[in-house]
Amino acid sequence: MAKTTLKSLAQALNMSVSTVSKALNDSYEISEVTKRTVQEFAKKHNYQPNVHAKFLKTGKTNTIGVVLPKMTGSFEAQIIAGMQKAATAHHYRTIIMNTMENEELEKLALQSMLDKSVDGILFCPIHEESNIDLAKQILKTTPVVIFDRTHYPIETHKVGVLNAEGMYNACKHLIDIDRRKIAIFCGAHQGITTKRLSGYIEAHHDFQIPVTPEYIVHCNVKSLVDLQDDLEKHVKSLLQLPEPPNAIVGVADTITTHLLGILAKLDIKVPETLAVIGFANTDLVLSLNPSLSTIRQPTTEIGEISVHKLVEIMQKKNRSQIEWEDIKLPTSIQLRRSTIG
Amino acid sequence: MAKTTLKSLAQALNMSVSTVSKALNDSYEISEVTKRTVQEFAKKHNYQPNVHAKFLKTGKTNTIGVVLPKMTGSFEAQIIAGMQKAATAHHYRTIIMNTMENEELEKLALQSMLDKSVDGILFCPIHEESNIDLAKQILKTTPVVIFDRTHYPIETHKVGVLNAEGMYNACKHLIDIDRRKIAIFCGAHQGITTKRLSGYIEAHHDFQIPVTPEYIVHCNVKSLVDLQDDLEKHVKSLLQLPEPPNAIVGVADTITTHLLGILAKLDIKVPETLAVIGFANTDLVLSLNPSLSTIRQPTTEIGEISVHKLVEIMQKKNRSQIEWEDIKLPTSIQLRRSTIG
């Protein structure tokens, strides 16, 4: 069972390699009869062009590389689904590399793409400075689109959401239901956190509520266990304040969802004692305790638009003239029992 | 900024291409001085060998391809994390292709690996017959390991769990707490479902409880909406039986976790009215309503062992002599409020 190559096909068909190649590529130079013969024969022998050899000639791999820091929940799954759908529509395949929030792995992932094993990269960096020099270097030769964590100082298209606005809306909703003592639970990834925090502060200003510094807490998100410990610690100390909060907004999926577990464990009533709302794209909203009010990101769209933008760059001849866009999609808010009793 | 190749290095250093190549590969034929000069110069110019050209010569890509049907939850994320860890240890990189439970996409994914863009494949098939001919053909030239859904009729290493035993233990636990009227909620993927169902039946036999056919329900898992509709329908009709069940076991992650949402929606008390336990590897057990008793699969291990087995095949000269193993790892059971009030 020797592998089927152009050569082996040519030999078997008694034609030249280039005729076979052209026939398979549907070239106008080749007669219909020959084309059909070749194509049928190739299919019968399950010919698959060798992408590596092809690359050597064309410099194209028809592959988009996705580099992202984790794949632990629905959020990432939805984004990737959107990317795959759009990529397939553009006749690209996608390969995914997970950096596990680890800069060393991120470096390896990016480097292994530097060798031109992909035509373009969709990149969600670990933080604002991670592997920035490498990224800049890659950018010289390979199109890159930054998604989700768009606070990354390289000049290219970026696709994210209106983070401040999303958080503003969450706070506004809490204020509307008369929960004005709002604690905010932040994580790492400063760019996004900062934006969301600014939405929190803006809402307080607009509604003339003073910002209580103690209500702004930062959680250790290094590992799940760390996060859970930290959440518990913060909840406890907040509730011991002279003026404890009556609501919590979560800055990210993991924080918001795991917070519910901690509150259940501590037997704190949600929403009676503490209303909870936060950024979250988990599928499990209804199974949570209680069902969770969320700020949802348009994940599928983020994925799709990222691909469209990348394809746009890849197809452009004169890349130096592109005007880079920083696309911010709106979030939506969905209310459930965790804020409306 | 022309790309750095062996040729460009050779020219700049005034050496031959083959000398440079050997120097970079640390060949014994090359003097230490030359090696150092070349290696330093190459690093300074950020030389990255072209994997495609390399492949053409060596037939190796140092890449493992992972083909799996979905990536929606912690279960998949944990398996992939295990794979990536083990692959990195063996100096392989991994690329992931998500087939979205779609046979056509699965075919594309497998085909795009047939062209030898990977050295080996870790494959979790959609169902027992999906793309079986293609898989068999791939197997002739490329090592494959089947993971998770191991009821797939090709001859190679397989890595899964003791499905019947896991379900047996779940039932035993329910029986221990005197919940003897157990409904089982099944999904698709017949192989695994069948095994788990057999554990259910075996437990009933061992404890001399008759199996009630109405307690065995099959859910439509095509989409999340379908699943939720179906879950609601089944729960309602079960509770209208003359002899309603007092416990439910879930056969898979999605079924078990979303079931909780439906029960909450219908305002059915868990565990008072219905105790719930099931296969689930979600991180969110504690945040669920109520905290969920689970049968956990050793996901990281599944991932790691799959890679080890694959590497074993890839390194073997004489592949026809390998004795294929069907590895079954034990599950563990974790009890929380959904079964122990």
Added chain:
DNA sequence: TTGTAAGCGTTATCAA
């Protein structure tokens, strides 16, 4: 309409 031949960036063989 078909065939010849060069070349993409490597590695491997053999010669110098």
Added chain:
DNA sequence: TTGATAACGCTTACAA
């Protein structure tokens, strides 16, 4: 210890 050359599988001028 180094260098010239062929080959991997493919595309593409150019020639026939």
